[in-house]
Amino acid sequence: xxxxxxxxxxxxxxxxxxxxxxxxxxxxxxxxxxxxxxxxxxxxxxxxxxxxxxxxxxxxxxxxxxxxxxxxxxxxxxxxxxxxxxxxxxxxxxxxxxxxxxxxxxxxxxxxxxxxxxxxxx
Amino acid sequence: xxxxxxxxxxxxxxxxxxxxxxxxxxxxxxxxxxxxxxxxxxxxxxxxxxxxxxxxxxxxxxxxxxxxxxxxxxxxxxxxxxxxxxxxxxxxxxxxxxxxxxxxxxxxxxx
Numbered sequence: 001x002x003x004x005x006x007x008x009x010x011x012x013x014x015x016x017x018x019x020x021x022x023x024x025x026x027x028x029x030x031x032x033x034x035x036x037x038x039x040x041x042x043x044x045x046x047x048x049x050x051x052x053x054x055x056x057x058x059x060x061x062x063x064x065x066x067x068x069x070x071x072x073x074x075x076x077x078x079x080x081x082x083x084x085x086x087x088x089x090x091x092x093x094x095x096x097x098x099x100x101x102x103x104x105x106x107x108x109x110x111x112x113x114x115x116x117x118x119x120x121x122x
Numbered sequence: 123x124x125x126x127x128x129x130x131x132x133x134x135x136x137x138x139x140x141x142x143x144x145x146x147x148x149x150x151x152x153x154x155x156x157x158x159x160x161x162x163x164x165x166x167x168x169x170x171x172x173x174x175x176x177x178x179x180x181x182x183x184x185x186x187x188x189x190x191x192x193x194x195x196x197x198x199x200x201x202x203x204x205x206x207x208x209x210x211x212x213x214x215x216x217x218x219x220x221x222x223x224x225x226x227x228x229x230x231x232x233x
Contacts, residue, residue: 034220043223046221
C-alpha cells in the first residue's frame with residue numbers, strides 16, 4: 001500500500017514552546033491530508049483537513065491559531081502546536097488521501113495513515 | 123457521514139475466524155464502508171472497503187447486508203498479531219469524504 005511517514009515519532013518539549021510535526025506521502029501525491037489527535041484509551045479525533053495550496057479546514061472546537069497547518073506541497077503537510085501546554089500532550093496522527101486509490105479503475109480515495117507522533121509537554 | 127456502532131470488545135481464539143460486526147443504519151446510498159485497525163501506539167492500517175458487494179482481499183473479507191445497514195469484517199484465521207482496535211467507518215468516496223472514527227472494537231486474539 002501507499003506509505004505515509006511522520007517526523008518526529010516522539011517529541012518531548014517544555015511548556016510554552018512550539019512543536020512542528022511533519023507528514024509526508026512518500027510514493028504518491030496527496031492534495032488532501034488530515035490531522036487527528038488521540039488521547040490515551042480514546043478514539044482518533046479529527047482536528048483538521050489540510051488542502052494543498054489553500055487554508056486548512058478545522059473541525060469544531062479546534063483552535064486554528066494554536067494548531068497551525070501548512071500544506072505547501074503535494075507530499076508534505078505540517079502541524080505546528082504553538083505555545084504547547086501539558087494538556088496538548090497526545091498522539092498526533094496524519095493521513096493522506098490517495099487520489100486514485102490502489103486498485104485502479106474507479107477512484108477509491110483511500111486514506112493512508114502515518115505512524116503517529118507522540119507529543120509530551122512537560 | 124453516517125454514524126457507526128460497534129461492540130466495544132471481542133475475544134477470539136487463535137486460528138479461528140474473527141467476525142466483527144458493525145451497524146450503520148443511517149448509511150447513505152453513496153457512502154462506502156471502510157475498515158481500519160490500530161495496533162497499540164501505531165497509526166491506523168487500512169484493511170478493506172466496499173459499497174454493496176462483498177469484498178475479499180489478502181487480509182480479510184467484508185460482508186455487507188443487502189439493505190447495507192450493517193456489515194461484518196471477517197478475519198478468517200486470526201493470529202495473535204491481529205489483536206488491535208478495529209474501526210468501521212462509512213464515508214463518501216469523493217474529495218468531500220473524511221474518516222470520522224467511532225470507538226471501535228478491541229479484538230483480543232487468545233492462544
